[in-house]
Amino acid sequence: MSVDVFDNNLDVDAILDEVQLSPEEEIAQLRQQVAQLTQSGHELISTQTRMQSLLHNASDAIIQFEADGTVSVFNSAAERIFDYAEIELLHQEATHLFEVPDSFKGSTPAYLSHFSRTVKDQYAKPLIGLRRDGERRQLEVSIAEIASNDLMLFDDFAEDTATPNEETFEAFLCILRDITERKRIDEELRAHQEHLEELVEEQVQEIREAKEAAEQANHSKSEFLANMSHELRTPMHAILSYSDFGLKKYATAKPEKLHQYFDRINTAGSRLLGMINDLLDLAKAEAGRLTYDMKDCDLCKVVQPILHEYEALVSSRNLTLTFVSQAPEMKAECDAERVGQIVRNYLSNAFKFTPEGSEVVLSLDSVTTDDGIDQILVAVRDHGDGVPVEEQDMIFDKFTQSSANKKGAGGTGLGLAISREIAEAHAGQVGMHNHPEGGAVFELRLPVELPERIKHLSGMA
Numbered sequence: 212m213s214v215d216v217f218d219n220n221l222d223v224d225a226i227l228d229e230v231q232l233s234p235e236e237e238i239a240q241l242r243q244q245v246a247q248l249t250q251s252g253h254e255l256i257s258t259q260t261r262m263q264s265l266l267h268n269a270s271d272a273i274i275q276f277e278a279d280g281t282v283s284v285f286n287s288a289a290e291r292i293f294d295y296a297e298i299e300l301l302h303q304e305a306t307h308l309f310e311v312p313d314s315f316k317g318s319t320p321a322y323l324s325h326f327s328r329t330v331k332d333q334y335a336k337p338l339i340g341l342r343r344d345g346e347r348r349q350l351e352v353s354i355a356e357i358a359s360n361d362l363m364l365f366d367d368f369a370e371d372t373a374t375p376n377e378e379t380f381e382a383f384l385c386i387l388r389d390i391t392e393r394k395r396i397d398e399e400l401r402a403h404q405e406h407l408e409e410l411v412e413e414q415v416q417e418i419r420e421a422k423e424a425a426e427q428a429n430h431s432k433s434e435f436l437a438n439m440s441h442e443l444r445t446p447m448h449a450i451l452s453y454s455d456f457g458l459k460k461y462a463t464a465k466p467e468k469l470h471q472y473f474d475r476i477n478t479a480g481s482r483l484l485g486m487i488n489d490l491l492d493l494a495k496a497e498a499g500r501l502t503y504d505m506k507d508c509d510l511c512k513v514v515q516p517i518l519h520e521y522e523a524l525v526s527s528r529n530l531t532l533t534f535v536s537q538a539p540e541m542k543a544e545c546d547a548e549r550v551g552q553i554v555r556n557y558l559s560n561a562f563k564f565t566p567e568g569s570e571v572v573l574s575l576d577s578v579t580t581d582d583g584i585d586q587i588l589v590a591v592r593d594h595g596d597g598v599p600v601e602e603q604d605m606i607f608d609k610f611t612q613s614s615a616n617k618k619g620a621g622g623t624g625l626g627l628a629i630s631r632e633i634a635e636a637h638a639g640q641v642g643m644h645n646h647p648e649g650g651a652v653f654e655l656r657l658p659v660e661l662p663e664r665i666k667h668l669s670g671m672a
Contacts, residue, residue, distance in 0.1 A: 266284065266286055267286040267287050268286070268287060269286060269288060270288060271288055271386050271387060271388050272286065272288040272289035272291075272292050272293075272350075272386070272387035272388070272389070273285075273286045273288070273289060273384065273385070273386055273387070274286075274289050274305075274308075274384075274385045274387065275357075275382055275383065275384050275385070276319070276320040276323075276382060276383045276385065277381070277382050278381050278382060280304045280317075280318065280319065280320055281301075281302050281303060281304055281305075282300045282301055282302065282303055282304075282305050283301065283302075283382065284297075284384075285297040285300050285301065288387075289387065292340060292342070292348055292350075292387065292389050293308055293340060293341070293342055293343065293348075294342045294343040294344065295308075295343060304317075304319065305319065306319050307341060308340060308341060309322070309323070309338065309339065309340055309341065310339040310340075310341065310347070320383045320385075323338075323352055323354055323383065323385055324354050324356070324383060326338055326352060327352050327353055327354040328354075333351040333352065334351065334390060334394070337349035337350055337351060337390060337394070338350040338351065338352045338387075340387070340389075348389055348391050349389070349390050349391045349394055350387045350388065350389055350390065350391075351387070351388045351390055352385055352386065352387050352388075353385075353386045354383055354384070354385055354386075355383070355384040355386070356382075356383055356384075357381055357382040357383070357384055358381065428608075431608070431609075439486075442486055443483065443486060445479075446479035446480070446482045446483040446486075447479070447483060449475060449476070449478075449479035450476050450479045450480055450483070453472040453473075453475045453476045453479075454472070454476055456472055457469060457472045457473070457476075486625075489625040489626065489629060490625065492552075492625075492629050492632075493609065493625055493628060493629055493632070496629065496632035496633075496636075497632075501632065501633075501636070503546040503549060503636055503637075503669050504546050504547075504548070504669070505544055505545060505546055505661060505665070505666065505669040505671050506544070506545075506546075506547070506671075507542060507543075507544055508542065508543060508544070508545050508547045508550070509540050509541065509542050510541040510542070510543060510545075510550065510575055510587055510589065510657075511536050511539065511540060511541050511575065513547045513550055513551055513554075514534065514551070514554055514573060514575070514589075515534075516551075517551055517554050517555060517558070518532060518534055518573070520555075521558060521562070524562060525562075525571075528562070528567050529567050529568050530562065530565060530567065530568070530569060530570070530571060531569070531570040531571070532558075532570075532571050532573070533570060533571070533572045533573070534572075534573050534574075535572060535573070535574040535575070536574070536575040537574075537575060537576045537577055538577070541575045541577070541587050542659070543587045543657050543658070543659050543660075544658075544659070544660055544661040544666075544671070545637055545657055545661075546633075546637070546669075549633045549636075549637075550589075550633070550637075550655075550657065552629070552630070552633065553589070553630040553633055553634065553641075553655050554573070554589065554591070554655075556626035556627060556629070556630050557573075557589075557591035557630070557653045557655070558571065558573065558591055559626065560591075560593070560626070560627070560653065561591050561592070561593035561595075561651075561653070562593075563595075564593050564595030564596065564650075564651070565593040565594050565595050565650070566594065566595070569593075569594035570594060571591065571592070571593055571594070572590075572591070572592045573589075573590070573591050574588075574589075574590045574591075574592075575587060575588070575589055576588040576590070577659075578656070584658055585658070585659040585660070586639070586656045586657060586658055586659060587656070587657045587659060588654060588655070588656055589654065589655040589656075589657070590652055590653070590654045590655075591652070591653050592646055592650055592651070592652045592653075593650045593651055594649055594650040595650055595651060596650075597645035597646070597649065597650055597651045598643060598645060598651050600645075603643060603644070603645075606627060606643060607627045607628060607630070607631040607641055607642075607643075608628060609625070609628040627641070627653075630655070634655055634656075634657070636665070637657055637658070637661065637665070638658050638661060638662050638665055639655060639656050639657040639658060640655075640656045641653075641654065641655055641656075642654045642656075
């Protein structure tokens with residue numbers, strides 16, 4: 212933007228008529244006036260240069276549109292925002308710099324002026340600028356309308372072409388601030404805040420669930436202790452009662468009666484020993500001191516003796532115990548005694564809930580996981596009522612029993628928890644699901660070959 216310095220035509224004759232000076236004095240006075248005018252011109256040029264420097268180096272973009280809509284100023288910040296050089300846009304209408312509604316097509320300054328007056332919150336609804344490559348930039352804009360009188364540098368010498376109350380606008384000065392990056396950061400902060408709120412809510416939910424789980428575990432433990440007290444007291448009471456009968460009647464009782472007393476004492480003692488062993492095994496497993504003797508085993512041979520153990524129970528309850536194996540030999544690296552303990556737990560549960568005249572099925576199958584690991588699947592299916600869906604995920608937890616077991620089936624609820632500890636020590640898994648045709652299916656998955664870390668711990672490697 213430039214302002215012309217125009218010449219002053221001095222009326223020398225008038226000056227000489229008013230003041231009678233010698234020619235030398237007149238020349239000296241004229242030289243002084245010329246020197247003053249020259250100094251004023253230099254100062255004006257210096258001021259103009261500084262203003263142009265400030266204008267072009269301002270941090271905000273500045274665009275000046277003339278009255279005819281063409282660009283007369285396009286500073287460095289504007290060049291950076293729009294990716295156009297000033298020389299490309301000077302004396303051009305530059306209608307491609309902004310997204311302009313159809314109603315303002317061909318009149319960019321009018322739209323900018325309208326936008327600055329009507330949009331109160333430009334941060335929420337920014338002006339859209341367009342870079343050379345079409346990228347949209349979000350801008351805040353302020354407009355200064357430059358009147359004709361604002362362009363006059365020397366009012367004393369300018370012709371008064373307008374009436375005192377009339378003002379004509381000669382140019383529009385647009386100051387633009389690019390808020391694209393600030394809005395992006397604010398959006399990221401807002402998203403982060405929302406995400407943080409979600410994380411806090413998730414943590415609160417986790418704490419709430421942990422609290423509920425702890426309360427449930429405490430409740431389960433209390434129920435377990437109460438149930439365990441009853442389970443331990445029952446066989447102990449039987450042992451004491453029948454031994455007392457024997458002591459009182461050993462001299463007069465018939466041999467078969469004494470045999471009955473001893474048989475019931477033995478049964479109750481075996482039951483009590485089993486519960487104590489379960490408690491000890493669980494304590495050892497939690498402490499990491501449950502020992503294992505890992506060897507190559509044929510699981511068909513492991514389960515056969517167990518099947519014979521239940522022949523009397525099966526016969527007395529008119530049940531059918533069926534064994535199905537995919538192959539004559541099902542070999543895996545495992546502790547045969549501990550795997551047998553899991554099978555016994557599964558079968559004991561199955562017999563508790565299978566009604567008389569029904570069938571319990573023990574099966575062995577070869578399976579391969581999605582990771583390509585070969586496994587042996589041991590499954591026991593009963594024909595009971597199954598396990599409620601809401602209890603299936605926690606049926607293997609310590610001190611937890613199915614609600615069905617609380618209806619009089621008995622037991623301590625430790626067998627399945629111990630089974631899971633044994634399975635995990637073999638890098639295996641336990642699980643259960645209800646069969647579509649009724650009853651529950653309890654499963655044990657054992658890897659055919661143990662991982663090296665387990666082999667090393669068990670002394671196989």
